[in-house]
Amino acid sequence: MESRKYVVSSSPHIRSGESTKRIMLDVVIALLPALIAGVWYFGLNALLITIVAVLSAVAAEAAMQSIMKRPITVNDLSAVVTGILVAFNVPPTAPLWMVSIGSIFAIAIVKQCFGGVGHNFINPALAARAMLLASWPQKMTAWITPGIDAITTTTPLALAKGTEVVGQPLPSIMDLFVGNVGGCIGETSAALLLLGGLYLMLRGVINYRVPASFIGTVGILAFLFSGLDMNMAVYHIFAGGLFLGAFFMATDYSSSPMTAKGQIIMGIGCGVITAVIRFYGGYPEGVSYSILLMNVATPLIDRYTMPKKFGEVKKSA
Amino acid sequence: MNIRTLTFKGGTHPPHSKKATEKLLVEKANSPRVIVIPMQQHIGAPCEPIVKVGDEVKLGQKIGEAKGFVSSPVHSSVSGKVVAIEARLYSGGGKVTCIVIESDMEDTLYEGIVPKGRLEQLSADHIKTIIKEAGIVGMGGAAFPTHVKLSPPPGKKVDTIVLNGAECEPYLTSDHRLMLEHPEKVVFGLQALMKSMGVSKGYIGIENNKPDAIEALFNAAKAAPEIEVVGLRTKYPQGAEKQLIYACTKRQVPSGGLPADVGVVVNNVGTAAVIADAIRTGMPLVERIVTITGKGVKTPKNLLVKIGTSFRDVIEQCGGLTDSIGKIISGGPMMGIAQFSLDVPVVKGTSGILILSEAEARLPEPSNCIRCGKCVDVCPINLMPINLSAYALQDKFEQAESHHALDCIECGSCSFVCPAKRPLVDSIRVAKREIMAKRRKSQLAQNK
Numbered sequence: 001m002e003s004r005k006y007v008v009s010s011s012p013h014i015r016s017g018e019s020t021k022r023i024m025l026d027v028v029i030a031l032l033p034a035l036i037a038g039v040w041y042f043g044l045n046a047l048l049i050t051i052v053a054v055l056s057a058v059a060a061e062a063a064m065q066s067i068m069k070r071p072i073t074v075n076d077l078s079a080v081v082t083g084i085l086v087a088f089n090v091p092p093t094a095p096l097w098m099v100s101i102g103s104i105f106a107i108a109i110v111k112q113c114f115g116g117v118g119h120n121f122i123n124p125a126l127a128a129r130a131m132l133l134a135s136w137p138q139k140m141t142a143w144i145t146p147g148i149d150a151i152t153t154t155t156p157l158a159l160a161k162g163t164e165v166v167g168q169p170l171p172s173i174m175d176l177f178v179g180n181v182g183g184c185i186g187e188t189s190a191a192l193l194l195l196g197g198l199y200l201m202l203r204g205v206i207n208y209r210v211p212a213s214f215i216g217t218v219g220i221l222a223f224l225f226s227g228l229d230m231n232m233a234v235y236h237i238f239a240g241g242l243f244l245g246a247f248f249m250a251t252d253y254s255s256s257p258m259t260a261k262g263q264i265i266m267g268i269g270c271g272v273i274t275a276v277i278r279f280y281g282g283y284p285e286g287v288s289y290s291i292l293l294m295n296v297a298t299p300l301i302d303r304y305t306m307p308k309k310f311g312e313v314k315k316s317a
Numbered sequence: 318m319n320i321r322t323l324t325f326k327g328g329t330h331p332p333h334s335k336k337a338t339e340k341l342l343v344e345k346a347n348s349p350r351v352i353v354i355p356m357q358q359h360i361g362a363p364c365e366p367i368v369k370v371g372d373e374v375k376l377g378q379k380i381g382e383a384k385g386f387v388s389s390p391v392h393s394s395v396s397g398k399v400v401a402i403e404a405r406l407y408s409g410g411g412k413v414t415c416i417v418i419e420s421d422m423e424d425t426l427y428e429g430i431v432p433k434g435r436l437e438q439l440s441a442d443h444i445k446t447i448i449k450e451a452g453i454v455g456m457g458g459a460a461f462p463t464h465v466k467l468s469p470p471p472g473k474k475v476d477t478i479v480l481n482g483a484e485c486e487p488y489l490t491s492d493h494r495l496m497l498e499h500p501e502k503v504v505f506g507l508q509a510l511m512k513s514m515g516v517s518k519g520y521i522g523i524e525n526n527k528p529d530a531i532e533a534l535f536n537a538a539k540a541a542p543e544i545e546v547v548g549l550r551t552k553y554p555q556g557a558e559k560q561l562i563y564a565c566t567k568r569q570v571p572s573g574g575l576p577a578d579v580g581v582v583v584n585n586v587g588t589a590a591v592i593a594d595a596i597r598t599g600m601p602l603v604e605r606i607v608t609i610t611g612k613g614v615k616t617p618k619n620l621l622v623k624i625g626t627s628f629r630d631v632i633e634q635c636g637g638l639t640d641s642i643g644k645i646i647s648g649g650p651m652m653g654i655a656q657f658s659l660d661v662p663v664v665k666g667t668s669g670i671l672i673l674s675e676a677e678a679r680l681p682e683p684s685n686c687i688r689c690g691k692c693v694d695v696c697p698i699n700l701m702p703i704n705l706s707a708y709a710l711q712d713k714f715e716q717a718e719s720h721h722a723l724d725c726i727e728c729g730s731c732s733f734v735c736p737a738k739r740p741l742v743d744s745i746r747v748a749k750r751e752i753m754a755k756r757r758k759s760q761l762a763q764n765k
Binding site: 005006007008009010011012013014015016018019020022023073076078115116117118119253254258259260306307308309310311312 | 326327329331332487559563569570571572573574642643644645646650651652653654655656657671673677678679680681684685686687688689690691693694697698699700701703720721724727729732733734735736737738740742743746
């Protein structure tokens with residue numbers, strides 16, 4: 001017993017079971033239902049795109065870390081999450097090389113060049129989406145209808161806006177809710193994204209603040225901007241990438257505020273920008289730009305919403 | 318039984334890990350052959366030995382005299398002969414002067430140990446003197462001299478005393494067992510404390526994972542309408558002084574202030590019980606309940622241990638250690654102090670001895686902060702541990718100071734929840750030490 005050495009370290013001596021990997025695994029699990037919906041509606045090509053996006057992201061992470069002589073941390077699954085989100089943000093017709101470029105851009109430039117996990121100042125997958133949209137605008141908007149006899153179509157939001165008339169009626173709200181509409185691979189099924197979002201809340205990975213304030217703001221503004229049309233408010237809530245953005249991208253830890261107040265501001269800010277772009281902007285959809293814009297405001301929001309410290313009260317006798 | 322359940326904002330939920338000992342009656346530990354009594358078992362000035370090598374001492378006899386007001390005398394926990402007065406290791410870290418006594422195994426009582434009379438007949442000052450002379454300090458772990466708490470600076474009016482029975486540290490059950498087995502002592506001690514300060518409102522706060530203790534104290538305090546037993550939400554750090562005061566009274570101790578600033582004094586339930594003993598039997602603080610637990614010990618127990626007994630002796634009475642030992646902790650797992658030797662004595666503040674297995678003691682590898690904000694959510698002081706830690710790591714101590722690093726109570730909730738396993742509270746401790754060192758320096762410069 002005398003020769004025995006005991007570990008001496010400063011308290012606390014126990015740690016919670018949480019880990020970065022477990023959090024990322026939860027996000028992957030939460031994204032699976034929406035992935036299944038994507039494959040169900042748009043075919044195996046959607047699955048192939050997702051696999052390519054994930055492999056490119058992981059490979060880019062490992063390559064960048066070995067070039068920069070940093071420890072390789074692909075095991076933490078954060079690159080897998082980014083890869084899935086890149087795939088979720090492209091149309092089901094996207095060529096594989098383009099998806100791969102998107103993933104590599106997201107990881108190599110947006111994430112690793114700024115310091116890796118926790119240091120990206122904007123959401124990597126959304127930055128990739130913006131880059132792809134600017135580089136290959138036709139390929140990024142080549143929508144198809146769900147099902148095996150897929151034909152060229154447009155998104156419900158574009159239809160609602162009336163910018164592209166292809167002689168189709170507005171899809172029903174039920175179709176929007178379950179995802180039976182044209183759009184990006186991962187964004188169409190509001191119902192299954194909601195399921196994933198609720199799972200993340202249950203697991204304590206995200207909280208309600210950003211999603212609730214984001215979706216709520218879009219709903220209220222859509223109601224006001226459409227001339228008090230309740231139907232339009234519901235339509236805008238379920239259409240486009242709002243649920244994907246609100247639950248999975250505006251909640252990205254690195255690029256969204258940490259303070260409770262800041263998270264509400266983030267959600268409202270995203271909601272306002274989304275609604276303004278959708279109703280008055282040049283694009284039919286504004287979720288990704290709204291999140292990117294609020295991402296760059298995050299450090300400022302965090303600074304001005306610091307919580308009031310316990311005991312920050314007037315000294316009383 | 319109408320019990321309110323109260324709490325504070327923030328905090329975390331470490332596994333309770335109390336099952337091993339919460340149902341076990343407190344056993345009297347064997348009297349050791351040799352005891353080692355440190356002259357410093359409290360916050361404040363160390364004591365000065367008032368016996369010499371070769372002297373015969375008796376059980377309960379004062380052997381170290383308090384030097385200064387913020388100090389507390391120490392007494393012999395056995396009868397026997399002083400064999401050495403020398404620097405020895407102690408559980409707070411480093412070495413302090415200790416009186417080593419070889420027991421004659423007789424436990425002959427010191428003549429001065431007599432009951433102090435009925436509480437109704439004792440004056441407030443008399444009670445304070447009894448508490449001071451009995452060497453009573455905070456039994457929760459910090460060991461701040463109790464009589465100092467009872468003498469707030471002039472101008473501060475204390476109207477409430479809160480007894481801390483939260484025992485929010487995982488593993489520990491010494492306070493729980495005390496409340497179950499001696500609830501009347503706790504209530505008596507609280508009444509004595511209230512009388513000593515002329516206070517008319519007393520709370521006993523207990524986490525609601527101990528409903529039996531809540532019930533025991535509720536029944537024991539039935540005849541005392543001035544005492545309210547309150548349930549506290551089971552959440553760490555519910556027993557932290559400022560959080561406990563807030564939960565019971567909704568008063569916030571101002572930053573940098575003392576509980577007396579909001580009219581409250583907090584004491585541990587264990588402290589109240591030894592005060593009861595000191596008044597009713599005259600016995601000073603010479604023994605305490607210690608929970609010995611964890612995977613590394615064969616038979617976890619709650620033992621009534623004489624102050625000065627070595628950890629080694631105590632652990633032997635619990636069947637000894639298992640084969641895989643990683644860490645020996647004095648106190649609980651959240652705020653306890655890791656020991657590198659078993660040859661340290663149990664002191665007044667030793668609420669538990671926790672022995673973790675090799676696997677449990679393995680230190681996790683920290684990775685990048687992912688900015689999840691969990692540390693911000695759990696901080697009971699509403700600090701932003703992530704920022705404070707970053708400032709500390711970049712030597713930006715002024716910034717750490719302006720972001721209230723000194724308000725950190727070092728509860729460790731942030732390090733506990735961090736998914737990236739970053740040692741947040743460690744770096745905040747570094748910042749606090751640097752800030753204090755700078756303050757002392759500038760104070761010295763001013764005084765010159």
